Amino acid sequence: MIDRAERKTFILEIAQNLFAKFGLAKTTIDDIAKKARMGKASIYYYFKSKESIFQEVIDKEGRTLQDKILVAVNTEKSPQEKMQAYFITRMVALKDLINYYSALRDEYLDHYSFVTKARQSFDVFETTLISNILQEGIQSGDFKVENAALAAEAILAALKGFEFQWTIEIPAEQIETNINTLLKILFKGIEKRS
Amino acid sequence: MIDRAERKTFILEIAQNLFAKFGLAKTTIDDIAKKARMGKASIYYYFKSKESIFQEVIDKEGRTLQDKILVAVNTEKSPQEKMQAYFITRMVALKDLINYYSALRDEYLDHYSFVTKARQSFDVFETTLISNILQEGIQSGDFKVENAALAAEAILAALKGFEFQWTIEIPAEQIETNINTLLKILFKGIEKRS
């Protein structure tokens, strides 16, 4: 029992890579075992099932994403900068967390309850975060929003729309440019100020 | 050759209903023929294939949607009202055009080239329309946007994000309320004006 956790992490990282490359279905326990230079049975010494390995990978990537976002947001001071940090970090990070991303999107994973839970949990996380930033901005006098909760939903829906277009097709650098255009509209609106 | 077009329309409407209820795969030519009180072969007298019937249904619904949007937009005077008319008409109308909607979304229809074309064509239509409204607003002094084309893309991506959430889950009436919240953010932004 010296470093069971370490060993689990080791296996998890290998599984993470294989899942990212081949997807859940095409990755076999034998694949994972071979790459870890172990017998298949040894994998089962650490994990209950293939499903549970995938679940841990998803959970891990989810935590990573949330951590990254929170760190990025908390580094900033003004609500505007926080919102910007959130937008950009979310989009750029999601590109790398392929398993998590596919768990959020792929329909054929719907029947895994932990996938549904991960989605909901992340949704709550995002809605709450946006809502908090908005409210902070309202209190500090930076923002003026009637219904912060509904606005948060609207902003999240917009982000998801972009995610769909961009995460796949567009290079990471351009994301930043486009996000900033979006942010300017979000902050200033499109109406001319008199 | 008296009213071949009329007869085609008749069949098309029946097909449209069946496709909407059961989807492309589950609707057979016999189903269409029976409901039209014809022999199956008669259907083929008017249409080349099942695929072509579906294509015409899609095209028809696409035109309907575009017409509705254009009429709604052109009825309005100010760019703000035009944008509002566009948002609401798009969302409400799309709910009823089930076949067109599923053609825009369902992956398993990807391999039909006419589906891909319909998507692209509608995308161009929307981007152009938004861009036009923006530019009109800029000229009239109502709007202030740096890059109208990029802004149009951003707005469309946001709309698509909503579409995904709403078209299925939310009653038509509430769409209007939520759209108006979105519009307010789009017009005014979230920053407090000093």
Next chain:
DNA sequence: ATTCGACTATTTTAGTTATTTAATCGAAAA
């Protein structure tokens, strides 16, 4: 405590056959 080889039970896949459906054709009706 950890690893693994050998084993079993499920699940997938590949290949076959039966059934359904799309599409054609020629004759008949209008």
Next chain:
DNA sequence: TTTTCGATTAAATAACTAAAATAGTCGAAT
């Protein structure tokens, strides 16, 4: 001549089976 339809063919789909691959177990070895 235009339209309809029954009968037929061709193609696609579904249902089934056998073979292969894979998930998961167990007891012995380290």
